[in-house]
Amino acid sequence: MIETTLPRGNVLPRIRPWLGIAAAASFVVASVMALFWAPTDAVQGDVYRILYVHVPLAWLAYLAFVIVFLASVGWLWTKRPFFDAVAVASAEIGVLFTGLFLVAGSIWAKPTWGVWWIMFVMYVGYLLLRGLSTDFSRRATRAAVFGIIAVIDVPIVHLSVLWANSLHQLPTVLRAAGSPALDSSMLLTLMISLFAYTLIYAYFMSARVSLELARQGRLWTQT
Amino acid sequence: MDRIVLVAARELRAERRQPDGVVAAVTFIAVLVLLESLVVGPQIARDADVASALFWLALAFATILATMRSFDRELEDDALEGLVALPGGRDALFGGKVLSLAIVLVLVATIGGVLSLVLLDLPVGLPAHLLIVVLLGVLALPPIVVVDVVLALRLRARAALVPILALPVLVPQLVAATRGTSAALTGDAVGALSWAGLLFAFAVVYTVIGLTIVPAAIE
Amino acid sequence: MRTMQSSASLHDATVVMDDRVILRAVNVVVGPGLTLVRGPNGSGKTTLLRALAGLVPLARGDRRLSGDVLYIGHRPMLLRGLTARENLEFFARFRGGDTHAIDGALRAWGVGEEMDRPVERLSAGERRRAALARVETERVPVLLLDEPFADLDDAGVTRLRQTIARAREDGRAVVVATHAHRELDELAGSQIAIDDGAATAA
Numbered sequence: 001m002i003e004t005t006l007p008r009g010n011v012l013p014r015i016r017p018w019l020g021i022a023a024a025a026s027f028v029v030a031s032v033m034a035l036f037w038a039p040t041d042a043v044q045g046d047v048y049r050i051l052y053v054h055v056p057l058a059w060l061a062y063l064a065f066v067i068v069f070l071a072s073v074g075w076l077w078t079k080r081p082f083f084d085a086v087a088v089a090s091a092e093i094g095v096l097f098t099g100l101f102l103v104a105g106s107i108w109a110k111p112t113w114g115v116w117w118i119m120f121v122m123y124v125g126y127l128l129l130r131g132l133s134t135d136f137s138r139r140a141t142r143a144a145v146f147g148i149i150a151v152i153d154v155p156i157v158h159l160s161v162l163w164a165n166s167l168h169q170l171p172t173v174l175r176a177a178g179s180p181a182l183d184s185s186m187l188l189t190l191m192i193s194l195f196a197y198t199l200i201y202a203y204f205m206s207a208r209v210s211l212e213l214a215r216q217g218r219l220w221t222q223t
Numbered sequence: 224m225d226r227i228v229l230v231a232a233r234e235l236r237a238e239r240r241q242p243d244g245v246v247a248a249v250t251f252i253a254v255l256v257l258l259e260s261l262v263v264g265p266q267i268a269r270d271a272d273v274a275s276a277l278f279w280l281a282l283a284f285a286t287i288l289a290t291m292r293s294f295d296r297e298l299e300d301d302a303l304e305g306l307v308a309l310p311g312g313r314d315a316l317f318g319g320k321v322l323s324l325a326i327v328l329v330l331v332a333t334i335g336g337v338l339s340l341v342l343l344d345l346p347v348g349l350p351a352h353l354l355i356v357v358l359l360g361v362l363a364l365p366p367i368v369v370v371d372v373v374l375a376l377r378l379r380a381r382a383a384l385v386p387i388l389a390l391p392v393l394v395p396q397l398v399a400a401t402r403g404t405s406a407a408l409t410g411d412a413v414g415a416l417s418w419a420g421l422l423f424a425f426a427v428v429y430t431v432i433g434l435t436i437v438p439a440a441i442e
Numbered sequence: 443m444r445t446m447q448s449s450a451s452l453h454d455a456t457v458v459m460d461d462r463v464i465l466r467a468v469n470v471v472v473g474p475g476l477t478l479v480r481g482p483n484g485s486g487k488t489t490l491l492r493a494l495a496g497l498v499p500l501a502r503g504d505r506r507l508s509g510d511v512l513y514i515g516h517r518p519m520l521l522r523g524l525t526a527r528e529n530l531e532f533f534a535r536f537r538g539g540d541t542h543a544i545d546g547a548l549r550a551w552g553v554g555e556e557m558d559r560p561v562e563r564l565s566a567g568e569r570r571r572a573a574l575a576r577v578e579t580e581r582v583p584v585l586l587l588d589e590p591f592a593d594l595d596d597a598g599v600t601r602l603r604q605t606i607a608r609a610r611e612d613g614r615a616v617v618v619a620t621h622a623h624r625e626l627d628e629l630a631g632s633q634i635a636i637d638d639g640a641a642t643a644a
Contacts, residue, residue, distance in 0.1 A: 076439060118391045125388045132378040134460045137499055138442060142374045145440045146388060149370060149432065153392045160395040160421070219461055226536055233532050237523030240560055296522055300561075300569070305519030305529075308495050309536050310510055442497075 016206045023199035030189070030196035038189040050104060052189055056197035057101035061119060063201065064094030065151050068126070072147035075140050081216045082209075084140040087147060088130060089208035093201060095123035114161050115154075122150040136219060226311055230319020231326070234293060238327060244292035245327055248285035252335035255281040256342055269343050275404035278339055279360065279397050285331055286364045287385055290324055290372045298376075313438040317369060321430060324365040332361050348410030356407050356415055359422035360400035366429035367392050370437055377442075396425050449473045449615055450494050450511060450584045455503035457489055464489045466639045467503070472584070472617055475631035476610045479619040486639045487619040488516070491586045494617065509583035510537065512576060516588055518569040522562040526553055526572035529561065530579050537580055547578040551601060566593045574598075577605055585609060585616045591623060 034052035041048040067090040074083035098120045105116070129146055133139030238244055259277050260268040267273055297303035306312045336357060340347065347353055371388040375381035403418030450472045457465040464486050472494065481487050492498045495513035496505060520529040526548060531541045548557045551571040556564055564572065570593040577585060587606075591599055607629060609616045618626065627633070635644040 076436065114394075118394055121387065121391045125384075125391065128384060128387060129374060129378075132375075132380060132384065136458070136461060137501065141440050145370065145436050146374055148436060149367070149392060149429075152428075152432065153395065156395045156425075157391075160398045229532060229536055233521060233524065233528075236528060237521055239523075241523040299522050301515065301517035301519045302521040304497065304513075304515065304517070305521075305533070306536075308497055308511070308513045308519075309533065312536070315536075442499075 013210060016203065016210070019199065019203045019206055023196065023203040026192070026196035026199055030193040033189040033192055038186050039183055041186075050107060052193045054101065054104045055190060056193045057097050057104060058116075059194055060197055060201050061094060061098040061101055061116070062154075063198070064090045064097060065119065065123075065154060067205075068094065068147045069151035072144035072151075075144045076148075079137075081136075081140070082213065084143070085209045085212035085216065086205075087140075087143060088127075089205050089212060091123055091126050091130075091143075091147070092208060093204045095120065095127060097201075098123055115158055118157055119154060122153075126150065136216075224315065224318060226315035227318035227322060230306070230315045231322040234319060234323035235326060237296060238293070238323070241296070244289040245331060247292065248289050248327075248331045249334050251285050251288060252278070252281045252331065253338055256335070256339045260343060265343070269345060271345075271405040271408040272401070274339060274343055274345055275401045275408065278336065278404065279400045281335065282328070282332055282361070283364060283390065283393055283397060284386070285335070286324065286328060286368045287372075287389060289327055289331070290320070290365065290368045291382065291385060293320060293324065294372050294376060307441060313441045314434075316441060317373070317433050317437040318430075320369045321365045321433065324369065325362050328361045328365065329358065332357055345408060347408055349407045349412055349415060352412060352415040352419070353404065353407035356400065356403035356419045356422065359419050359426060360396065360403065362426040363396040363400070363422045363429070364393065366426070366433045367396075370429075370433050370440075373437055373440055396422065399425065449508050450617075451506045452490075452493055452500075453503050453506070455493055455505065456501045457486075457493055457498050458501045459489070459498070464639055465493060465641070468493075468639075468641045470494070470634060470641055472615050473631075474610075474613045474615050476606060476626065476629050477615070477617045478626055478630045478633045479617060479636060480621060480633060480644070481636035482621070485636045486641075487636055488588050490634075490636060490641060491515075491588050491617060491619055494584075495586050507584065511584040511586060512580050512582045513586040514573055514576065514588065514590060516592070518561070518573040520561045520569060520573060523560060525558050525560055526564065526568075526575075527557040530572070530576060533576060534579050537582070539579075539581065541579075544575075544579050547575040548572060550578075551575045552597065567595060567598065570594060571598055571601075574602060574605070577609060583614050585614055587616070587618045589620055590618065591620060 030052070034049055038049070038052070040046055068087050071083045071087035071090060074080065075087065098116065102116055102120060126143060126146055130139055130143050133142055255277065259273075263273070268277075294303070297306075306316060339345065368385070368389050371385050371392075372381075375384045375388065378384060399418045399421045403415050403422065406412075406414035406418060452468050452470045455465055455468045455470075456463065468490065470490070479487050479490060489498060491513065492515070493500065493505065495511050496507075497513065520526065521532075524532070527544055530544045530548070534541045534544065545554075545557070548554055551574060553564070553568050553572050553575070556568055557572070561569055561572070570590075574590060590602055594602060603625070606616055606618065606626070610629060620626070633644040634641050636642075
C-alpha cells in the first residue's frame with residue numbers, strides 16, 4: 001500500500017533560507033581560502049588549486065549516489081513517496097556534480113575517467129528511466145531497483161578498473177587529499193571546501209525535495 | 224526451486240520452436256568478428272586482448288538481444304501476465320529467465336567462440352581455463368540484463384534504454400571476462416583463474432540481488 | 443473443491459494508473475457462486491478483476507484471498523512458440539497440480555485437433571477456447587473471467603455457460619465481467635455494478 005499523505009511537520013521551507021545563507025557563506029570562505037590563503041604547491045604551482053574544487057565534487061558525486069541508494073531502499077521498503085522525492089532530487093543534483101567533476105578533471109589531471117564516466121552514465125540512465133515512465137508508483141519502483149543495482153555496482157567498478165589498469169584515477173585524487181605531504185593549511189582548506197560543498201548539496205536537496213513533494217501533493221489530492 | 228526450472232524449461236521450449244533469439248545473437252557475433260578483422264587488419268585482430276574484448280562486447284550485446292526477444296515474446300498475447308498471475312509467478316520469473324538465458328548464451332558463446340578462434344586463427348594457451356572463464360562470464364551477464372529488460376518493459380524507446388542501463392553496470396563483468404579470456408589465451412593460468420573467481424562472485428551477487436528485488440518491479 | 447472455502451475481497455481499494463484514478467475506495471466481497479460485474483466500457487471492470495487477481499498495486503486499501511485465483515483476461519495469455527497443451531501443462535505443473543485432465547479438456551473445448559500446434563497458428567477463437575479450458579485444468583477456488591465470451595462462436599458460448607454453471611455448482615467463486623449475456627443473471631448470486639471507478643452491489 002502506498003502512503004499517500006505528505007509527511008507532517010514539513011520543516012524544510014523554514015530551514016532552507018538559513019541553509020542557503022550558510023552554504024553561500026561557507027562557499028565564499030572556502031573559495032577565498034582555496035584561491036589565496038592556501039600556500040602555493042612546491043611542485044605543481046598554482047594549478048593544483050583546482051584540487052579544492054575537484055575533490056569536493058568527487059565527494060558529492062559519491063554522496064549523492066549513496067543517498068539515491070538509501071532513498072531507493074526506503075521507497076521499496078516503506079512505499080512512502082518522500083523517499084522517491086529524495087531519490088530523484090539526489091540523482092539530479094548528483095548528475096550535475098558528476099558532470100562538473102568530469103569538466104574540472106579534464107582541466108586538471110590526466111584522463112582515465114572510466115569510473116566517473118560510468119557513474120555519470122548511470123545517473124543519466126536513472127533519470128532517463130524515470131523520464132520514460134508515466135505512472136508514479138511504477139516509476140518510483142523501477143527507479144529504486146535500478147538505483148540499488150547501479151550504486152552497488154560502483155565500488156565493484158572501482159575495484160575491477162583498479163586491478164585491470166596501471167593508471168588509475170581514484171587513488172590519484174585520494175592520494176592528493178590524504179597524503180602526509182599535504183601541508184596542514186592545505187588540509188584545512190580542503191576540509192572547509194568539503195564542508196561548503198556539502199552544505200550546497202544540502203541546500204539544493206531541500207529545495208528539490210520540497211518541489212517534488214509539492215508535485216506529489218497535487219497528484220494525491222485527486223484520490 | 225523447481226518452479227524456476229519450469230519457467231526455464233518453458234522458455235527453452237519456446238526458443239527451440241522460434242529460435243530467432245539464438246540466431247540473431249550468433250549472427251551478430253559472427254558479423255562483428257568478421258568486421259573487426261577487416262577493419263583493424265588480421266594482425267591486430269589476433270591480439271589476445273583485442274580479440275577477447277571484442278568477443279565479450281559482442282556477447283554483451285547478444286545477451287541484450289536475446290533477453291529482449293524473450294520478453295517481447297512474453298508480451299505477445301499477454302503471456303507474461305498469465306505467468307505473473309500465478310502464485311509465486313513473479314518470484315520464479317527472474318530465476319527462470321536467467322537460467323534459460325544462461326543456457327542459450329552458453330550455446331551462443333560456444334558457437335561464437337569457435338567461430339572467432341577459427342576466423343582469427345587464434346592460438347589457445349589453456350583450453351580448459353578458457354572454457355571455465357567463458358562459462359562463468361556467460362553466467363555473470365544475464366542477471367543484470369534481465370533486471371534492466373524487466374525495468375524497461377513497457378516503456379517507449381526500450382531498445383535504446385536497455386543498453387544504457389545495462390552496459391555501465393556490466394563493466395566489471397566485461398573487464399574480468401576480457402582479462403580472464405586473454406589470460407587463458409596467452410597461457411597465464413593464475414590470471415585466468417583469479418578472473419574466473421571474480422566472475423563467479425559477480426554471478427552469485429547479482430543473481431541474489433535480482434532474486435530479492437526484481438519481483439517487486441514486475442507488473 | 444467443495445470443501446475448500448473460496449472467497450476474494452477488496453477493502454477500500456483505490457487504484458491509480460498513469461496518474462488517473464481507476465478505482466475509488468472499492469469494497470467488494472466475492473464468495474462461492476457466480477458474481478457478475480457489469481458496467482460501461484472504461485468503467486474499471488477489467489481493473490477490478492485485475493485488482494482481485496493481484497495484478498495491479500493498490501494505492502490504498504487491501505486485498506484478501508482465501509485461495510488461489512485463476513485470472514483469464516482479454517488476451518489469451520498463452521506463450522507463443524508453445525502448443526496449447528504445453529501452455530496448459532506449464533500452468534498446471536506450476537500450481538503443483540497434475541496434467542492428466544488437459545487432453546480431455548482441450549478436446550471438450552473443440553481444440554483437440556489443434557492442441558499440438560503452436561498457438562500462434564491458432565485462430566483467435568481457438569486461442570480463447572484453449573485459454574478457457576484452464577478453468578477445468580486448474581482446479582482453483584476463485585475464477586476471474588474478463589469478457590470471456592469474446593471471440594466465441596455459438597458452440598463456444600454454450601460450452602462456456604455450462605462451464606460457469608458447473609463451476610458454480612462445485613462451490614467455486616466465479617466472477618464474470620461482461621456487458622451482455624443477461625441470461626447469466628438468473629444464475630448469479632450477486633451482481634456488482636461499476637461506473638467510473640465506483641462499485642456498488644446491484
